[in-house]
Amino acid sequence: MSFDHPASTAVHARSGARPGIFRRYVFSTDHKIIGLQYFFLSLAAVTIGLFLSLGMRFHLVWPAARLPLVTGGIMTPEQYLALVTMHGTIMVFFVLTTAPQSAFGNYFLPLQIGAMDMAFPRLNMLSFWLTLVAFLVMLSAFLVPGGAPISGWTAYPPLSGIGEITGPGEGAGQSLWIASILIFCVGSLLGSINFISTTIDLRAPGLTLTRLPLTVWAWFVTAVLSLLAFAVLFAGGILLALDRVARTSFFLPAGLVVSGELQTHGGGSPLLWQHLFWFFGHPEVYIAILPGMGVVSHILANFSRKPVFGYRAMVFALCAIGLLGFLLWGHHMFVSGMNPYSSLTFSMLTLSIGVPSAVKTFNWLGTLWGGRLQFQTPMLFALGFISFFVTGGLSGIFLAQPALDTSLHATYYVVAHFHIIMGVAAIFGIFAATYYWFPKMFGRKMNKALGQLHFWLTFAGVYAIFIPMHFVGIAGGIRRYADSSGARYLVSLQPLHAFMTIAAFITAVAQLAFFYNFFWSMRQGEPASANPWDATSLEWATASPPPPDNFAGQFPTVYRAPYEYSLPAAPRDFFPQHLQSEHEAPPQEGSSC
């Protein structure tokens, strides 16, 4: 058998003169640098998003307290809503979409398939810079007159579609929000094209589809979702911008009277925006979580010293979730006034997606069963992911039924549900990936004691925040309320809010352990070998950190399935994908180009 190596044709591109520092670290086309740029962008974004949420949590319990950085000292309802909007938007787009897919996918997809870079390196660079510009435009909404928009990350018109007459922040702030989202969409579309092409075209010889690590499958399915979902959000965003700027009426019906003023719009439908938005918004949930599922499968196999249980079922489940994810956006709209008959269709489809999700959970437990579990920090976060995925998935069974959704919709129950499954589970996937791949990215390990401390405090803290939050919702606590003075029964829920706020502050402080560990270990951490976790996939077949062309000219050929741990006849308990026989010398470490 002879293989024509896809990477060899492009080697010359990297063998030229070493580019200057500017081209290497700032305007770089190297997927590893771009991955790191995405990572640090999302690190900045998550820090800002976290502070915004702390501001909200504080205000909910002590609404009259004076706060630093708040204009006027005491937070107004519109400032609270601006925090709601910006927290959600920044977290969803610039953290949950950016970190698992764009950051880790960029860095590790080419490494795991034995390629020297993404298929379109310049397009890749453009994707990142568009995302960065989108982020800056988003942040600038805080600085314009009227402040950041107050319409939430879902930006339902007419609130978001008319202008500042509907509320503070709905003028320039909302326009900047839409501009940012449109730029972000373009960056994501270009990125997803790149991921899809790279996975299809640049796999190493022998790396068949059933030999792909589950991370690669997850990034690939996620890229397909991004391509289809962001295209629709882009269209919707253009229409919303036109309604605001060109005074069209895609989402605005006739006869609107806002603040006593009759509007001249007519003929549009606010429901149309909700359909377009959630056609994007629901797959977006899976864009955030699927890469985490891939990472968790990858890590569980590694630290259980076992192959992933039911590899093919895992791949089918990823694809099934991807497909079904496009067919159930209507469950966000059960109370919107959409035809009640369609609610039942969306309900059944939503419950069906529980099946591939359950398959994944069962197979993770199956992977752990009979293993030799090593509780390294990435493993702990992967186990935490499973726990949150189960909890958040099961609370979704209630919301999937329209009859039950009519009591829980827009309450804190929904906030708890989506934070656990889309926020925290995905973030645990990101943490697991960070601790796991840090040695590869920086050539050093992160500190284990600090990593464990970070895990215990975060795991316990997250449950302390979000379990009570479910009960606030069941009792009827409404989300996006600036305080609880609006209805009598809300006051009785304040003790729970106080508990959650304190838990949130403790959990936030625990993140300092991560930040300190991360930046300290970059320079001072224990040096890591090429394959510090005794793992099997291709990213461990090269030096840590990898040379600019990833494999120093020695591009691997793949001989076996991705998770060959504890093979009965093998002398070692892992069998790397690129080794033809067990007697082959391990790859040379630290070989430079």
Add this chain to the structure above:
Amino acid sequence: MPLFTTNRTDPIGSQPFRISNRARGSGSPSVLLAILLILVVGATLFIFVAHLYPAPAPISRDAVLVDRQYHLTLYVTGAVFLLAQLSLAYIVVRFRDRGQKARFVRGNVALETFWTSLTLFVFVGLGVLGRKAWADARFAPPASGAIQVEGTTYQFVYAFRYPGKDGKFGRIDPSLVSAPSGNPLGIDPNDPAGRDDVVASELVVPVGRPVELLLRSQDVVHNFFVRELRLQQDAMPGMIISVNFTADQIGEYEIVCTQLCGLGHYKMHSLLRVVSPSEFEAFLSHQAMAP
């Protein structure tokens, strides 16, 4: 092909307990994780069983149906939650690294087929059973003899209009909307059907009588939520959305807006007053007298 055989000799349990160097570092995280998982399950169970923060009692037949489905779902998902979290706790302790050899297993098609079918059956089964509660509340046309009330929302107010003796709502013209001049809904004064319309800031309904509520919004999306009715419905600009309910218990219940509608969202509030038939007649005639 040794690559594809399954190693059935189970080293776990059959092997004498052997402390390797790894064991010292990995025993405690597994136990701590198991304890935390048990605590999470225990705390959740406790709050449910102790009814610490319950939803208020239902006041309509539809709401009782909803609660029945809610409890069914709670028992099913609760059992799965318990089993899954506790299995995870058990697994991390039992299979912690004690120097044993991991079992080489690629999967088990029979087992996988079994649990896939089981989840499909349970989840979709719940959905099928939950159909009735939704269908009863939303598919049925308004009962004969239902009283009609129109609920209009605008930032950050609810207004409820009763058709008066003629049983007909007067025409509405958005260009006539003017809260300062006492016509916040824009009722056309030239339409005779509107002359006896009654507008109130609270929703007053007679006990046990079916009510058809016609929801509309003047400006942005608002919502009508009464917890005791288990009823939540957006008021969507450009649409008139009909919802039906029959309140079976006299009392005052809070109406809140759950759809983010602007800076006063959290203050948007009204009352549903369920009263005796005679009180209801008195309310209508009193409102009609008012200027």
